[in-house]
Amino acid sequence: MAGTKSGKYWVTWANTHAKNSSKVDDLEFTFKPKVKAFIKALEDGGANITIKATNRHKKRAYLFHWCWKIYLGKCKPSAPPKLIGVDIQWDHGDLGKSKAGAKEMIDGFGLAIPPNSVYPPSITSKHIGGMAIDMDITWKGTIKVKKKDGTEVSVEFKSDTSKNTVLHAIGASYGVKKLINDKPHWSFDGK
Ligand SMILES: [Zn+2]
Incomplete structure (x- = not known):
């Protein structure tokens, strides 16, 4: 089984490799x-x-979305599709451990969970x-x-x-x- 297990590693990774922007120059060219x-x-x-x-960043959105869903039991740890360039192993082979890895990411990214937000972070946001x-x-x-x-x-x-x-x-x-x-x-x- 390839990849690095979900967990705080991916927070550090995303903060280097999948950063968001607040610059107009980073908008789509049209x-x-x-x-x-x-x-x-x-x-x-x-x-x-x-x-x-x-x-x-698309990869950041992917990590946000799926760690949220896994931790909250909205999908199985085996459910997330692969995203090229993000070699993450969501399924640790044990539901408790998979959820714990996802929770490290929720905490590290500071994602809102119920009751503060009942919606997973979007993967279709414009x-x-x-x-x-x-x-x-x-x-x-x-x-x-x-x-x-x-x-x-x-x-x-x-x-x-x-x-x-x-x-x-x-x-x-x-x-x-x-x-x-x-x-x-x-x-x-x-x-
Ligand atoms: Zn917006």
């Missing part, structure tokens, strides 16, 4: 210019942008592959922001970005679409 143009329009209008996350960005956009009062076609739109600040449909329309004009109910999240398709 999405990146759209985000850059949107951010420039916002900044030109007087908004402040704080970028929290862009590209989530952040994987750099098609989404999490950012805080703030300003005071009302500012004017240009849409892609050059028309200026007055947009009032709302602390809940999910409710600011005017801002969503501006983003959409650049091809950066808001996911409702996920405050900082914008993506190429709004998911």
Whole structure:
């Protein structure tokens, strides 16, 4: 049986080999210019942008997802598919040991488990592959922001970005679409 058993080794490994990014430059190459143009329009209008996350590493997402499911008994330790470049052995040949290895990873990565989160970390997030960005956009009062076609739109600040449909329309004009109910999240398709 090949591979290195699940456990804290993989936390260290991921922190070297599968790092996430909060740089716009790490976004997927067709999405990146759209985000850059949107951010420039916002900044030109007087908004402040704080970028929290862009590209989530596929291998990191894989490790997050499957350690969560195994530890919580949502799948068998033998269930995870292989991912090329991640030579991990999830199944220690003993359920208790397999879960203990998975738990070391949950702790090491700081993953939320029930009751804090009842959903496994996503392996289909648009952040994987750099098609989404999490950012805080703030300003005071009302500012004017240009849409892609050059028309200026007055947009009032709302602390809940999910409710600011005017801002969503501006983003959409650049091809950066808001996911409702996920405050900082914008993506190429709004998911
Ligand atoms: Zn996001």
